[in-house]
Amino acid sequence: MIRNDQSGNAEKAAHFAEQSRHFAEQSRQANAAIARVRAVHVPIDALNVRANVEQKVCTGCGTDDGNWQTWPCPTERAITEATS
Numbered sequence: 001m002i003r004n005d006q007s008g009n010a011e012k013a014a015h016f017a018e019q020s021r022h023f024a025e026q027s028r029q030a031n032a033a034i035a036r037v038r039a040v041h042v043p044i045d046a047l048n049v050r051a052n053v054e055q056k057v058c059t060g061c062g063t064d065d066g067n068w069q070t071w072p073c074p075t076e077r078a079i080t081e082a083t084s
């Protein structure tokens with residue numbers, strides 16, 4: 001099919017506009033997912049009774065032995081590394 005230049009340019013512009021909307025929506029969804037994960041992984045102060053010291057732990061993570069995960073937890077570190 002032969003098109004004139006204006007028709008081809010308009011088609012390309014429409015395609016790029018659609019791609020831009022798609023990428024913007026993907027970005028919005030990714031940022032919303034990160035925000036929801038971060039809402040679960042929040043630092044709080046806790047007392048380490050073995051060492052008798054206060055330390056920050058993650059509200060969303062535990063360890064295999066039943067203790068809190070110290071902050072920053074692996075999830076928070078992964079998000080920070082991926083977004084910085």
Ligand SMILES: [Zn+2]
Nearest residue numbers: 041058061073
């Ligand atoms: Zn966590």
